[in-house]
Amino acid sequence: MEWRLRRAAPADAAALSLVAGATFLQTFAGVLEGADILAHVARNSSADAFARYMEEGAMATLAEARAGGAPIGYTLLTVPDLPVAPQAGDIELKRIYVLAGAHGGGLGPALMARAVEDARAAGHERMLLGVYGENHRARRFYEKQGFALAGTRRFLVGATWHDDVIYALPL
Template structure:
């Protein structure tokens, strides 16, 4: 158990001078969860495209249509949620649907309520936006994540694939009405 309490976590939109630290945290979280599945060279190239300077995350940090909530401890990011217009290939989505595209929490903070607070923010924000539904994608074998999403009323609505290097994995598209 982490020695600090949840009260030491702050939640806020990402500050521009902290974007690099947030991208590094995302890279660490993704690597810890999925790094063992992929060959090193294509995995590193993916991480650079996703979380490196000029990568997809940096572009989303500059996009006003993308909303963020960052969980920080002593000014260091330990988790975040990213809410976007729907990007996943959801089957027959309602107009105005949103996507919880990422919810990442560093492993040492799992089970401490950080993910729950980020999820509650995403659902509250989507509801305030009058989104009819919210989607997310999840790796088919990420049982921990699927249990978490199920607790919040998400159910499987479709599937897609994620390709990295020579490996193609099944992802599931999950939906929750609002």
């Protein structure tokens, strides 16, 4: 699938929300409880949630299918909210997701490269991210991109706690 990247604007909150819910479901169906997935998406991936992120200064990149412009992936960079010792210049890659149908075409690495480029351009010196500890595919991707383990956290999805790992990448 051919795609293009562009900076997301507040008007893109619904498109970001659509991809967020779909990719979270694709990633965690069969891993997390269905009710927990629904609660998590409703709380953290609604159009209103994305509008709030943008109002608070978050940077997002939207990936769209070249034919038709449908949203197929995104990144979201925010002020860090992770249990690691903060350093001046930190930024969190809060989200990076790509619909399964777009996997294998270089979109994930392109989104990561754009996130790193945006973070550097904004003067940040370290990128942090949290990932479900059992999401081995994502962990291999982050490690291939140069991220190293920096800590752990307990993460609430719906009503269930899960163990996450935290990665860091010097910029």
